[in-house]
Amino acid sequence: MTYQFQTSDLVCSRMIEIELDDRGERVKRVQFVGGCPGNLAGIGRLAAGMTPEELIERLQGIRCGGKPTSCPDQLATALREIAAKKNA
Numbered sequence: 001m002t003y004q005f006q007t008s009d010l011v012c013s014r015m016i017e018i019e020l021d022d023r024g025e026r027v028k029r030v031q032f033v034g035g036c037p038g039n040l041a042g043i044g045r046l047a048a049g050m051t052p053e054e055l056i057e058r059l060q061g062i063r064c065g066g067k068p069t070s071c072p073d074q075l076a077t078a079l080r081e082i083a084a085k086k087n088a
Contacts, residue, residue, distance in 0.1 A: 005078035011064065013040060013071045016078050024086060026051060035071050043072060052079040 013035030019028040032040035064070035
């Protein structure tokens, strides 16, 4: 399953594409559109194979400078939204 998430206008990336395995238990791929290419590619590679819950726990609340959010925090937000839709 592949999901697209529009990020907050407070971060450099414009969108995050998240692919989960068939059961939605593990992240297969994360790709950011826009933002810092090297850093966000690194986050995507690190995320592969992790559970959404692990990523949410590790990434939520990370801030970018004085901003109230960051690209990693936006990934956690996207994963929380995906989980909420699956559980609805």
